[in-house]
Amino acid sequence: MNYFKKILRYAVPYRKYGFLNIFFNILYALFSALSFAALIPMLNVLFDKTKQLSAPPNFEGIGKAKDYFMDYMNYQVTQYSGEDPMKGLVLVVGLVLALFLLKNVFNYLAMYFITFLRNGVLKDIRNKMYSKIVDLPISYFSEKRKGDVIARITSDVLEIQHSFLSILELIVREPLTILFTIMVMFLISVKLTIFVFVFIPIAGMLISRIGKSLKRKSDKVQREQGEFLSIVEETLGGLRVIKAFNSESRFFNTFKKSTDRFFHFSNSLLNRQNLASPTGEFLGILVIGILLWFGGRLVLIEGSLDAASFIAYMGLAYNILTPAKAISKASYSVKKGNAAAERVLEILESENPIEDKASAIEKSNFNTDIQLNQVSFKYEDDYVLEDFNLVVPKGHTVALVGQSGSGKSTIANLVTRFYDVNKGEICIDGNNIKDITKKSLRGLLGLVTQDSILFNDTVRNNIGLGKENASEEEIIAAAKVANAHDFIMELPNGYNTNIGDSGNKLSGGQKQRLSIARAVLKNPPIMILDEATSALDTESERLVQDALEKMMQNRTSLVIAHRLSTIQNADTIVVISKGKIEEQGTHEELMKLGKGYKKLVEMQSFSL
Structure with missing residues (x-):
């Protein structure tokens, strides 16, 4: 009873x-x-x-x-x-x-x-x-x-x-x-x-x-x-x-x-x-x-x-x-x-461990940097990240590279607060993200993932998820930045075309460009790109990469990269192995060091 x-x-x-x-x-x-x-x-x-x-x-x-x-x-x-x-x-x-x-x-x-x-x-x-x-x-x-x-x-x-x-x-x-x-x-x-x-x-x-x-x-x-x-x-x-x-x-x-x-x-x-x-x-x-x-x-x-x-x-x-x-x-x-x-x-009655504190603040702007201080995290028993430190200054593009399972995507999950850290803290402008409301934190962030997550709806409504009550002009402008406008206009009903379950009526590159258009429409100060080009062919990658570069202009970006050719212009490249930073610097600096990053670049060049 x-x-x-x-x-x-x-x-x-x-x-x-x-x-x-x-x-x-x-x-x-x-x-x-x-x-x-x-x-x-x-x-x-x-x-x-x-x-x-x-x-x-x-x-x-x-x-x-x-x-x-x-x-x-x-x-x-x-x-x-x-x-x-x-x-x-x-x-x-x-x-x-x-x-x-x-x-x-x-x-x-x-x-x-x-x-x-x-x-x-x-x-x-x-x-x-x-x-x-x-x-x-x-x-x-x-x-x-x-x-x-x-x-x-x-x-x-x-x-x-x-x-x-x-x-x-x-x-x-x-x-x-x-x-x-x-x-x-x-x-x-x-x-x-x-x-x-x-x-x-x-x-x-x-x-x-x-x-x-x-x-x-x-x-x-x-x-x-x-x-x-x-x-x-x-x-x-x-x-x-x-x-x-x-x-x-x-x-x-x-x-x-x-x-x-x-x-x-x-x-x-x-x-x-x-x-x-x-x-x-x-x-x-x-x-x-x-x-x-x-x-x-x-x-x-x-x-x-x-x-x-x-x-x-x-x-x-x-x-x-x-x-x-x-x-x-x-x-x-x-x-x-x-x-x-x-x-x-x-x-x-399930308890949500990731809840807003009663004293959580609303944050509507981004001024200085993102800091990961002594961050440790585990999904189950073994730590994926341990005592991890990283600073992403405002306006910089920081790329994370490394083997699969090294902890790159985990960092994206922690910054967006899909998961909470076990130890340490992540701060934006010096504020621990646990002290910021989830809604306002995620309002500062744009996310483009490897898997283009689209819904069984029209092109317009899929892009429009980026901003509530967006005008027709704003949606078209975002699509143009994402190099998506031309292929959208070739669809049977243009922006009113239904793209099917998970966007299956579109190619991989087209789906990814819609995801980018959605992020562009949101226009957040911080952009997180989680292997956004890794699943694309060369032609689609060129279009998507061009869209990403346009989107990242004058914006703080945290890029998780699989294809190293896409992040050579990053301000800082961070090489991660088993949850720890092995080396970091610009592309040129890391190539001169001749360590892990150079080996990764050579392996990819050889495989191409």
């Missing part, structure tokens, strides 16, 4: 719908009981048992409420029908129909208002989850499969709606229906009602034993669903590689194993769940059968109960079965909902 309480917090903004639902459920429960009680006078008319009363009866207390109700109905039938029994029958039939109509109208209104609450909570949880997903650090998702996260925000949230929020419909209506029905049953026959309630707890205990393992089984189903969604997501992302290596059957077998496990888990879960309904129904009918036997004795042998009241009583007893079954099924839903809520709340 702890998860249930946490989910219920999201219902607070919609509490007015909850109160309206409760109000109409109370009326529904009341009229549900009265509609069966109204069968008694109708049956009495049919059996010709109606007493002729010319004066209204007097109410003599709750103990004789049934007699008062019967006498009052007999009085009304006498007044209305006189000597014509059909008139009396029409009156009581009309009463029964009116009560059943009101019962169903109130039921509809109760469901109408709860719909807004259920769907509102569903919407708010999804919005909160998406907000949390984009807020959590990148490190969080390096440990989780994307398909599993997608499963949590889709099917798990839907399961919460179907299970937990369905209970909100039952939590008032069904118990009140049972309560009002029992009250009427007591008024008809105390002895018979006490007899019934000897058997109901026994039936309830038998039903409850069925659902004990549902949460565990449901948890397996949901986890496996996340697993095969991850496989689908990875397959779509790597379809070219899968086809190129003829690995379709291998991936299909992986997916098939996952769906087979899902098949077995789902069968086990649903079979256990489906057992509840027939078991509950049989036990309910068993109680009804015993009731017929015992009630029949009261009518036929003892004569303490009239036939019409007994038939109405049987209707009331059966009326308890439906809400009792609904409550029984709801208990299974809670167990399923618990598993889903646990997975959803795991994300919602």
Whole structure:
């Protein structure tokens, strides 16, 4: 129930719908009981048992409420029908129909208002989850499969709606229906009602034993669903590689194993769940059968109960079965909902280690330099950077070179605060970046990565991510700086052309130039280029490199370079090996030293 309480917090903004639902459920429960009680006078008319009363009866207390109700109905039938029994029958039939109509109208209104609450909570949880997903650090998702996260925000949230929020419909209506029905049953026959309630707890205990393992089984189903969604997501992302290596059957077998496990888990879960309904129904009918036997004795042998009241009583007893079954099924839903809520709340309650301090400042300009002071960082156990020091003065271009795994991209991740340092500090203008709000810090930075991250949208909207509400002129100007305007105008719809999923309708060079245009539009004082030309052919590299040089003019740039020919004009080149600086200087100075940098240049020249 702890998860249930946490989910219920999201219902607070919609509490007015909850109160309206409760109000109409109370009326529904009341009229549900009265509609069966109204069968008694109708049956009495049919059996010709109606007493002729010319004066209204007097109410003599709750103990004789049934007699008062019967006498009052007999009085009304006498007044209305006189000597014509059909008139009396029409009156009581009309009463029964009116009560059943009101019962169903109130039921509809109760469901109408709860719909807004259920769907509102569903919407708010999804919005909160998406907000949390984009807020959590990148490190969080390096440990989780994307398909599993997608499963949590889709099917798990839907399961919460179907299970937990369905209970909100039952939590008032069904118990009140049972309560009002029992009250009427007591008024008809105390002895018979006490007899019934000897058997109901026994039936309830038998039903409850069925659902004990549902949460565990449901948890397996949901986890496996996340697993095969991850496989689908990875397959779509790597379809070219899968086809190129003829690995379709291998991936299909992986997916098939996952769906087979899902098949077995789902069968086990649903079979256990489906057992509840027939078991509950049989036990309910068993109680009804015993009731017929015992009630029949009261009518036929003892004569303490009239036939019409007994038939109405049987209707009331059966009326308890439906809400009792609904409550029984709801208990299974809670167990399923618990598993889903646990997975959803795991994300919602995840702590973000990279949070703004309460005293964090807004920084809107860059004046002097970026400093990395005694920085040490590790992703898991081993340090990638250790006691690392670097200064990037304003207006300078500093290039980082070195073998793969030396820590170059890690520096970009730390300066942008995608990760936090384990030791030391990174300062901008002397301010530790932990003391600057994340939004204003990243507002100072532009980022162009090796993988051009584009979205399934138009060229205009992809470039426009760089600046909110950018004008047409600003977008075109940025595209021209990035050497992208000419190829954009050759696209079918120019700037309004949709570039497909991840920009797959474009070449690698075109995608990279759009990424550069986006960074140019942002116009930040500090630019971080993470191997921005390493994946390009020679012609594309020339165009992209020209765009980068134009973009870096009069700007502070931190360049992570794979192709050393692209950074020969940098103010400082820093050679990194195993998280430490081996040497630094200009291209000419490092070539004269004849150490690691010269070897890297010669290796690349030789490979060309």
